[in-house]
Amino acid sequence: MTGIQKTENQVIIRNEEFITKAEQLMPQFLxxxxxxxxxxxxxxxxxxxxxxxxxxxxxxxxxxxxxxxxxxxxxxxxxxxxxxxxxxxxxxxxxxxxxxxxxxxxxxxxxxxxxxxxxxxxxxxxxxxxxxxxxxxxxxxxxxxxxxxxxxxxxxxxxxxxxxxxxxxxxxxxxxxxxSGDSYHVEELNHKDSMLNEIDKVSIKTLQDCMQEVFEDGPKRDRRLWLGDLRLQALANYETFQTNDLVKRCLYLFAGVPDDKGRIAANLFIAPSLIADDTYLFDYSLLFTTTLFDYFEATKDLETLTELWPLAYRQVELALERLDDQGIVTDDETWWSFIDWQEKLNKQAPSQAILIHTLRRAIKLAEVLKSDKLTLLEQKLQVTVDATITHLWDQDSEFFVSGSERQISWASQIWMVHAQVLDPEDNRKLIKHLLSTKPDIGLTTPYMYHYLVEALILVGEKEQAIAQLKAYWGEMINDGADTFWELYDPENKSFSPYGSYLINSYCHAWSCTPTYLIRKYDL
Amino acid sequence: MTGIQKTENQVIIRNEEFITKAEQLMPQFLxxxxxxxxxxxxxxxxxxxxxxxxxxxxxxxxxxxxxxxxxxxxxxxxxxxxxxxxxxxxxxxxxxxxxxxxxxxxxxxxxxxxxxxxxxxxxxxxxxxxxxxxxxxxxxxxxxxxxxxxxxxxxxxxxxxxxxxxxxxxxxxxxxxxxSGDSYHVEELNHKDSMLNEIDKVSIKTLQDCMQEVFEDGPKRDRRLWLGDLRLQALANYETFQTNDLVKRCLYLFAGVPDDKGRIAANLFIAPSLIADDTYLFDYSLLFTTTLFDYFEATKDLETLTELWPLAYRQVELALERLDDQGIVTDDETWWSFIDWQEKLNKQAPSQAILIHTLRRAIKLAEVLKSDKLTLLEQKLQVTVDATITHLWDQDSEFFVSGSERQISWASQIWMVHAQVLDPEDNRKLIKHLLSTKPDIGLTTPYMYHYLVEALILVGEKEQAIAQLKAYWGEMINDGADTFWELYDPENKSFSPYGSYLINSYCHAWSCTPTYLIRKYDL
Incomplete structure (x- = not known):
């Protein structure tokens, strides 16, 4: 059963079966x-x-x-x-x-x-x-x-x-x-490195305090289900609380209210009734597909995968529509891709990387489902990877560049590593080059720091990853964090993208990933 | 069943039977x-x-x-x-x-x-x-x-x-x-004088808005059962709503929590449970007796009178204990008698008058009950009246004086008229002398204006009474009163005894009496 719901800025196609499924997955509260x-x-x-x-x-x-x-x-x-x-x-x-x-x-x-x-x-x-x-x-x-x-x-x-x-x-x-995060399934870490042990504990507390009727981004501010946060919370959850039905519930909530193009909203309102926010972010919509991929990896829940695949595929399809003749994501005034709160960041290259990152996961899901989209996805992956090398790789600087001003940012390099555009050894060189060169357009959120640390792990630089983890999340603990903060810039500790650190959230979902990184990769 | 309840400033002797009776009289709400x-x-x-x-x-x-x-x-x-x-x-x-x-x-x-x-x-x-x-x-x-x-x-x-x-x-x-004031019993006045008609309506609205679980003094501020207000509300109620059980309920509430001397508190708190305020006012305690008298006059409810008589008598007894050797109420730092919010007012003479006023009513109740206190009360009345003439009447000024500085106030003369210390003709002269001389220590509240207007009626000066009624309550209506105000001084319209007119109550029980005066005395 579906229904059309028009608001001022959107036309929403409600899927009542999905919404009912999500409602039935309402968690128990502790x-x-x-x-x-x-x-x-x-x-x-x-x-x-x-x-x-x-x-x-x-x-x-x-x-x-x-x-x-x-x-x-x-x-x-x-x-x-x-x-x-x-x-x-x-x-x-x-x-x-x-x-x-x-x-x-x-x-x-x-x-x-x-x-x-x-x-x-x-x-x-x-x-x-x-x-x-x-x-x-x-x-x-x-x-x-x-x-x-x-x-x-x-x-x-x-x-x-x-x-x-x-x-x-x-x-x-x-x-x-x-x-709604029951500690029952959380195993003691007992890491020999007491700082990592402590970072793990604070991560878990952060995640737990954000686990409510949905995975909230922050219990103080927004208190809302955002896709960017959800993906990271879900990853941390698989390693700790294993409240996997809450991830499933959130996926069905998003799938319950796509717009008339099939776009998944960046975030949802739950009360007084389920409403898709009228914000659509290029990267967040794609993270629906990635989150479904991660969920299937963790649960092997084929029924959910089968039901949600059409929408997951649709996000990729919509993102591919933004490619220009050269096969690069169009950067103009009509879109918004989040990536990070870094004010000067050009979003083109990291968005291109996120699209490739998603394509790789969509292909794996298509294989599982024996989908007839598989060949097309494989072709598109090849095209976008080739276009990325051709148009975004800058041989002089040995960095990926973004936008008409060919911006070199941390976020672009990090996401390109995740996208595996280069081969493993070149990826390793790229990230080491990044760390030694330190381009001006840096990272401002734990959200992007997560992707940095995971990128280091993926290229085999575990020691560097641990060092970054400690330098960032460890320093937050030294600065008094009981739960990890939404924003943290060790160089500018009063940073806020909102005009005042009073309004920052000091328990924020996207900052909870160290427990995932430590446990998943055995740091 | 009684119980002793000690607070910081009081010892209360709770009468649970009386309290239960009061609870059973909880009114219906409209x-x-x-x-x-x-x-x-x-x-x-x-x-x-x-x-x-x-x-x-x-x-x-x-x-x-x-x-x-x-x-x-x-x-x-x-x-x-x-x-x-x-x-x-x-x-x-x-x-x-x-x-x-x-x-x-x-x-x-x-x-x-x-x-x-x-x-x-x-x-x-x-x-x-x-x-x-x-x-x-x-x-x-x-x-x-x-x-x-x-x-x-x-x-x-x-x-x-x-x-x-x-x-x-x-x-x-x-x-x-x-x-809790049901208009069912309120008859249309249809007075030929439209201003009196209007004053009557606003009075009734004032009373109705103050009728809640108890007769409140003001629904904005205090929201509490005060004896001085209760007496006047009850009088207005007998002429209008006839919700006589609410008066009965209030009397039983007061009777439920006297102190260990038998004193009735000036006001009660109802929530979270019945508590006697630790304020005791000479005049207000005596008004318990007067209110019981008025209630019996209106209802002939002998059972209530019989049950509450010992406490009503006790208030008189306690007041008599304040008489000095000359038979005059002792004026020192240890007491508080309310009378009016007039800041400079000496309370001795009006309190003496209120005692006499109460004695006359106690005597009538003692007659009904064939009480053995009757003779004593009659003796005491004679003594206090004589002492009043001897010590408080000032032949030179032809006014009653109050306190060591022999203050001449409006309140003293008005209450002496009510006390009938002088004979009817001299009472008439006294009040006319008051109106022509206009001593400085005037009236500040509708509460005292009520007693002025009723005094004029009692001495047969109905026209003057109507003129005062219109000049005071009528002027309040001209000034925009939907309900009558707690404080009103036509000469100083921003008057407040509390430091700001913002905190004044603009619907106040003690201001509701014109409907009583108009209807009872057929003005």
Whole structure:
């Protein structure tokens, strides 16, 4: 059963059978009650990320002993990153409350969110993601349960007003955490390298906190199923939680709402009902095919592969339509390929590489399915690889170039390695050349760092891969990461593509891959 | 069954039988859905109260046609004062919402609450009474139902943020009003004087909006059962709604939680459980006795009178303990008698008068009950009346004086008329002398204006009474009252005892009595 759904910018062809299948795969939730560990102060500290550190004042067990009046505030540290629902008991102290309590709660994944006022945020992403609430409590004593889900480690409570006749005390402040990632299947790593061990743990925690009704990109911001994140989460999941039905569910959700050309959206909204976002990204649509390939590799689930193959093939077909006469992805104003948040990055060459990377996987799936598309795909692979060498390889610089200005970027080289355009030995040379030359157009996200490290592994440079892993994700841990961050540039630690690091997500799916890299490749 | 309950400042002797009786008298609620009438602008207008008027932009039916983005706002006028619960549908316009909606709602009984920022409020009563909420909406389209009850005519909606990809539209903004005052028993007045007719209507609306689980003092602020308000609400109720069980319920609530001396608290908290406030007012405790008297007069409910008489008598007994050797209420730092919000008012003489006023009613109840206290009460009445004449009557000024500085106030004379210390003709002279002399220590609340108007009626000055009624409550209507206000000084219309008129209540129980005065005394 299909249905046509027109929105302002799209025509969606709903596949109700696929959507029903996805609904039936709704995961079970694991819940746990977590209490704060300490009452802390947030201190200016230039040695810490964003310039803010924390100092323990005393154990959070002491909280009940204090009462607070108008203008008072305190900050709780829950000890690690949490995703869940906050509740607390509020107890009046003094006369019966003769006026409501006016309270402000600020949730932060990082100390900076406790220290810098959200009112000063002026980035281009909506300020509504900043996690704060002001509320009135009319009936005390009583339990308040906040209906929204938060992603946080720190909680600042400010008493905006009580009355002259009473103050308030807080008991049983707690967070009911939620995840669909059951640790049951996760084996202890026990790596002899303690830093890799630690990176593995933080990766798994990051993935777990992003596993909800779908694989979310970040539980603080976006909270949404994005294809670029999904592919990496799924890879990490196969090595850890093995909640493979959640990957299957996400694939069916995407497959449930293609547009009238058969395009898979870059991301989906789940509530109040399934909606495909009107953003379509060249690379993300192709990652649907790649994610299906990875899923089949992990599960050998032929039924799902068979059902979703037509759409997976369609993404390749649509991408091939963007090839110009020379066999190169057309770079103009009409498209958007994500690749990375690097502002100056030209997307042509990495997109070309992603297309080739996808073609290789589509061919393998066509073989499994004995599809009549196999020959065509093989021809197209040859054509695009040849065109890439002819038009994008620059012999002088020994790099792939991108766009009319022949840009040399890290992303282009990395994706070309994944695409295996060159032979293995040349690939190895290319990546070593990249690391020694260090072109200006670098990487800004853990998402692209993942592909760098995996590229190093693929060319046999395991030691370099481990070194990069430690230099990037290890440094994030040194900088205080309980879960891995959406954005991290070791050279510019306040980097944000959104105009302020306040709005960055500090638990982000696409940063969870070290556990995959370490476990899959036995680093 | 009784139980002792110790709090920080009180020992309460709970009478569970009385409390159970009160619980069984929980009223039925009448609910009605009310929609806004107009989209309005709030305009500076020096001819209007507080300097703010409204202008209709267009019918609220047009609201759905508009959509709003970051920084946009609009104000709705519901056409009259409402007490109830707000709900609305929020519909995204544009792309699917990729970030929560951050919304600010401001509720106002008066235009000034829409115009002057609450952040500038700096009065001594808690700012938490100012009716505003900021909230995040995560799922759209959807219905939001605010859990708190509001008291308002105007609603300002400000869009703090959406995202760059969507705007929002508002459908079905509505208020589900609640009251326990059923208009079924209210007869049309059809007074030939249209102003009295109008005053009567606004009185009834005021009373109805204050009739909830108990007789509240004001649905915006305090929202609480106060004895001073209860007495007047009950009087107005007997002439209109005749929801006499609600009076009975309130009497039993007060009787359920006296302190260990038998004192009745000035007000009660109902939620989360019945609690006597730790405020005790000389006059308000005595009004328990008076309210029981009025209730018996209206209902002839002998069972209730019999059960509550010991406590009613106890209030008189306790008040008599405050008499000094001369038979005058001791005026020192240890007590608080309310009387009025007039800042400079000395409370001794009006309190003395209220004691006498109560003694006369206690005597009548003792007669009904054939109580052995009758003789004692009669003796005490004689002693206090004589002492009042001897020590508080000032022959030179021909006024009653109060306190060590022999203050001459309106409140003292008015309450002495009610106490009938002088004979009828001298009472008439006293009140006429008051109106012609106009002492400086005047009246500030409709509560005291009620006792002024009723005093005029009692001495036979009906025309003067009507003139005062119109000059005060009529002028409030001219100033835009949909319901009568807590505070009103025609000479100083921005008067507030709390530091700002923003926090004043504009629907207040103690201001609802004109309907009683008009109907009871056939004005």
């Amino acid at each position: 819940k746990e009650t977590v209490r704060p560990q300490s009452i802390v102060k947030i201190e200016k500290d230039s040695t810490k990320i964003h310039g803010w550190g924390t100092g323990v004042i005393e154990s959070a067990d002491k909280l009940s002993a204090y009462d607070y009046g108008k203008g008072d505030q305190f900050t709780l540290d829950f000890g690690t990153h949490l995703v869940g629902y906050l509740s607390m008991k509020i107890r009046p102290v003094g006369s019966p409350p003769d006026a409501p309590l006016h309270l402000k709660l600020t949730f932060g994944e990082m100390p900076v969110e406790m220290a810098e006022p959200f009112s000063e945020y002026n980035g281009w992403i909506s300020s509504s993601w900043l996690q704060e609430e002001t509320l009135h409590v009319d009936v005390m004593p009583g339990v308040i349960e906040l209906p929204r889900r938060y992603s946080f480690r720190y909680l600042k409570i400010e008493v905006l007003d009580t009355s002259r006749k009473y103050r308030v005390a807080f008991d049983d402040v707690q967070c009911l955490t939620v995840t | 609910k009605e859905t009310v929609r806004p009438q107009s989209i309005v602008k709030i305009e500076k207008d020096s001819t209007k109260i507080h300097g703010w008027g409204t202008g209709v932009i267009e019918s609220a039916d047009k609201l759905s046609a508009y959509d709003y983005g970051k920084g946009d706002q609009f104000t709705l006028d519901f056409g009259t004062h409402l007490v109830g619960y707000l709900s609305m549908k929020i519909r995204p316009v544009g792309s699917p919402p990729d970030a929560p909606l951050h919304l600010k709602l401001t509720f106002g009984e008066m235009p000034v609450e829409m115009a002057e920022p609450f952040s500038e409020y700096n009065g001594w009563i808690s700012s938490s009474w100012l009716q505003e909420e900021t909230l995040h909406v995560d799922v759209m389209p959807g219905v939001i139902e605010l859990p708190r009850r509001y008291s308002f005519r105007y609603l300002k909606i400000e869009v703090l943020d959406t995202s760059r990809k969507y705007r929002v539209a508002f459908d079905d903004v509505q208020c589900l009003t609640v009251t």
